[in-house]
Amino acid sequence: MTTRDDCRRRDESDELAPLRDWFTLPEGVIYLDGNSLGPVSRGVRRRVNEVLDHEWATGLVRSWNSAGWMEMPSRLGDQIAPLIGARPGEVVVADSLTILLAKLIGGALALRPERHVVLTDAVNFHSDLYIARAMAARAGRPVEVRAIDRADLAGELGPEVALVLLTHVDFRTGEMLDVAGLTAAVHACGALMLWDFAHSAGAVPLDVTGAHVDFAAGCGYKYLNAGPGSPAFLYVRRSWQGVLENPLPGWLGHARPFDFEPTYEPAPGVRTFVTSSPSVLALAAMEGALEIFSYVSLDQLRTKSLALTDLFIDLIAERVPGVFEIVTPRDHARRASQVSLRHPESYAFVQALIERGVIGDFRDPDISRFGFAPLYLRYVDVYDAVEQMVAVLEGEEHRVARFAVRNPVT
C-alpha cells in the first residue's frame, strides 16, 4: 500500500518541486486540469504587467517598433521550437489552433492537387473534423474527408490520400500515438502529415525534425500555461517554406506590410502564416509563460509526468478497485500526461470532486479526465486527490441531484 508519507518523501527528493512556487494555485485546490487550462505563473504576471504599464501605457504606438511587438509571433515561435524539436524559423505563434489547422489543411491540399482524400481519426477533436471538412469543401476540387478508425490507418493509406490529420494525444482517453512511425507510413504513400499537438506540447518531448513531420500546430493554453484563449503555434518544416501557401493571407504576412501594396507577396519563411495584427497582451502572457521552460528540460518533465500518472493509476487500482475502467494506456510509450477514467456517472462524479477542491473535467459520454502537469503538481496532491475520490464514492456524493445539472463547459 502506498502511504501519504511515501508521497511526501518523493516530493522532498523531487528536483522539480521548487518550480511549483512559480504558479498561483488557490489554497485548498488540487488542480488536475492543466491539460485544459494551465494556471497563472509569475512569468505571465511580470510580462503582462510590463507590457501594460510600460510598453503600452508609455510607449503607445511606438512600441510596435521599440518593444519589438511586430516580431513577437516569430520570437515566441522560436521559443516554442525546442519544445517540439523544431529549428529556429520553423514555428510561428498566431490565431487559435482551429484557424492554424485551417491554414495548414488548405495549404497542404494545394500541394497535392492530383489527390482527393484527407484521412483523419473518427474520434479526433470535433473542431479538427469540422475545419478539415470545411477546408476540403473549399479546395477548388472534390475532396473527401475520411474519418476512420485510426487502428486501420495503414490499410487506408493509398495514392488518393493527399493529407493525414491526426491529434497526437487522444483528448478523451489520453492515448498517445507514434509520431515518427505514422509520419513515415504516411510519407511512404506520398501523402503529407499534419499533427495536432494540443495535448502534448509542453508535456511530452517531441521531435518534429527527427520524425520528418511536414506540418503541425498546437495550443498555448494547456501545458504551455499561456492563458485562456491564448494564441496557438504552427510549425512548417523548413523544406516546405516558400512552397506551402497561406490560404488566408493578410497584411501582416506580407513581405512588406507597410508598403500597403495591393497584391500579396508572402513574407519569407513561416511568417507568411501570420494574417493579422498580433494580439500583444495575449502574446505577452505567452512570453511570460514560456520563461519556466528554460529552467527545465522536457525529459525531466516527462519523467515526473509518468511517475505522477503511474502513481495515480496504482492508487486508483488500490483504493477503488473495479469502480472505474482506466482507459488510458498503462504502457508509457502510449501514455501522455493525463489519465481518463470511464464511469457511467462521470459527470456528477467530477462535479462532486470539484466541490471537494479536486479539479478535473468531464468528456462526453462517460469520461472523468485528469491532467498531471509536472511543473506544479506534487506526489501528495495525487495521493490527496485519490482520497477525495474515495470520499465522494463512499458518501455517494455524486448521486446528489445538483451535480447532475450540466454546465456549458464540462
Ligand SMILES: Cc1ncc(COP(=O)(O)O)c(C=O)c1O
Ligand atoms: C485536440 C484539439 N484540437 C483543437 C482544439 C481547438 O483549439 P482552439 O480553441 O484554439 O481552436 C482543441 C481545444 O481544446 C483540442 O484539444
